[in-house]
Amino acid sequence: MYRCLPLLLLLSGPAFALDLTLPAPVAGQQAASENPASVELPTGPFAAGALPVRRVTGALDRRAWQLDAPRLSLAELAGPLREQLLAQGYDILFDCETKGCGGFDFRFVIEVMPEPGMHVDLGDFRFIAAEKGEEVVNLLVSRSPGYGFVQLTRVAPEPMADAVPAAAEPDPVPAVAPAPAPAAPPPGDLGAALEAEGAVVLEDLVFASGSSALESGDTPSLTALAEWLAADPARRVALVGHTDNSGGLEANIALSKKRAQAVRQALLDRGVAAGQVSAEGVGPLAPRATNLTEEGRRKNRRVEAVMASTQ
Known part of the structure; x- marks a missing residue:
């Protein structure tokens, strides 16, 4: 079982704030941070064997949310998040979907948090990079048959505050062992x-x-x-x-x-x-x-x- 977390996530530091309302209840999350950090953030699709990146330095915060969203499409998951970035004054630097990102190769050269907290369907994912002042954020959105997945990578002068109050932290998402391969019929x-x-x-x-x-x-x-x-x-x-x-x-x-x-x-x-x-x-x-x-x-x-x- 999971406990639904508040949908409004206040991702803020003393000078910068990003308020995201996730499109479905949260079933699990994971987070990692580093300060200071130097990070290569994608700025274009993987092509000709390379990924264009922009090196930024600052406080790195990377978070992933597993969403209880069995009926939401990729567009329904990613679209509202993109609109919120625009409404809060972020400029979209790069926005791509699956093949437009470079497909398989793009997925495997970017930093993705591990399963089961973050899952990427190689045939159905979206990546959005945005900027506001000295703050850069990337969103990676994908889904599985029963869940939606959102990963946020943020680099800014100041670290994020906690996104979720301690009392509302979810039960850990259990690692699900792969289903055993079906036995060969006689x-x-x-x-x-x-x-x-x-x-x-x-x-x-x-x-x-x-x-x-x-x-x-x-x-x-x-x-x-x-x-x-x-x-x-x-x-x-x-x-x-x-x-x-x-x-x-x-x-x-x-x-x-x-x-x-x-x-x-x-x-x-x-x-x-x-x-x-x-x-x-x-x-x-x-x-x-x-x-x-x-x-x-x-x-x-x-x-x-x-x-x-x-x-």
């Missing part, structure tokens, strides 16, 4: 699982980090999938490759497609007709486990079979 059941769920992970395939080559070993899932496809020439599947988050987005998408192509070739070698199987790759954009551990990264290096429409 070979005879793979087709039934595919028809029932629309997609199955080929759990017995193993890829080394950075490699598109299938590691040697028994792969009954490929045999079962080949048999299911051979039983009906009208059946089609798309093989979708996935990677962990090591490296850049474009390289990972290319790698994930090569992995899917390697699996497709393995099916063709088992007698599957070429027209029944396609290969795609989405890189690290759909993880099923944390990328902060080797076990999680291993689970994310996978290929899924997705039922496709018949021709």
Whole structure:
């Protein structure tokens, strides 16, 4: 359980004040500060392998709030915060959303507070940089299926006062362990699982980090999938490759497609007709486990079979 915090957050020092009304009740928060600090704050999108930044010095305060917002879109979370900045006299220096920020690469070169307090959906986030006098603030906003997430980074001549009265501090947000990967169905059941769920992970395939080559070993899932496809020439599947988050987005998408192509070739070698199987790759954009551990990264290096429409 959590206790809803006051929605009005007074983030102030002796000379500077930022009053933010968050768009939903607060389920948890975390904070970190340093004074003095020298910080590189983004001023433009990640492009050509680099992120433009502005170095500022002063009192650094970085806070993240987890919001109980299962029905609010990214625009509904970020829009009111941007309007409040403008209403309080801040000038917007940079405002971007997902691909306009540089996507995956932007997310992984900026400072983000750790899970579970701050979560960033790589396909759905917004970044806003603003300035008022000697004070610079950045907002990073994203969401998960049940929560909204807001991170505020502020650098100013004076530290912030506490944003929340001590009596109203929330219960700690428990770290949620990643859901265990679904067990691979027995070979005879793979087709039934595919028809029932629309997609199955080929759990017995193993890829080394950075490699598109299938590691040697028994792969009954490929045999079962080949048999299911051979039983009906009208059946089609798309093989979708996935990677962990090591490296850049474009390289990972290319790698994930090569992995899917390697699996497709393995099916063709088992007698599957070429027209029944396609290969795609989405890189690290759909993880099923944390990328902060080797076990999680291993689970994310996978290929899924997705039922496709018949021709």
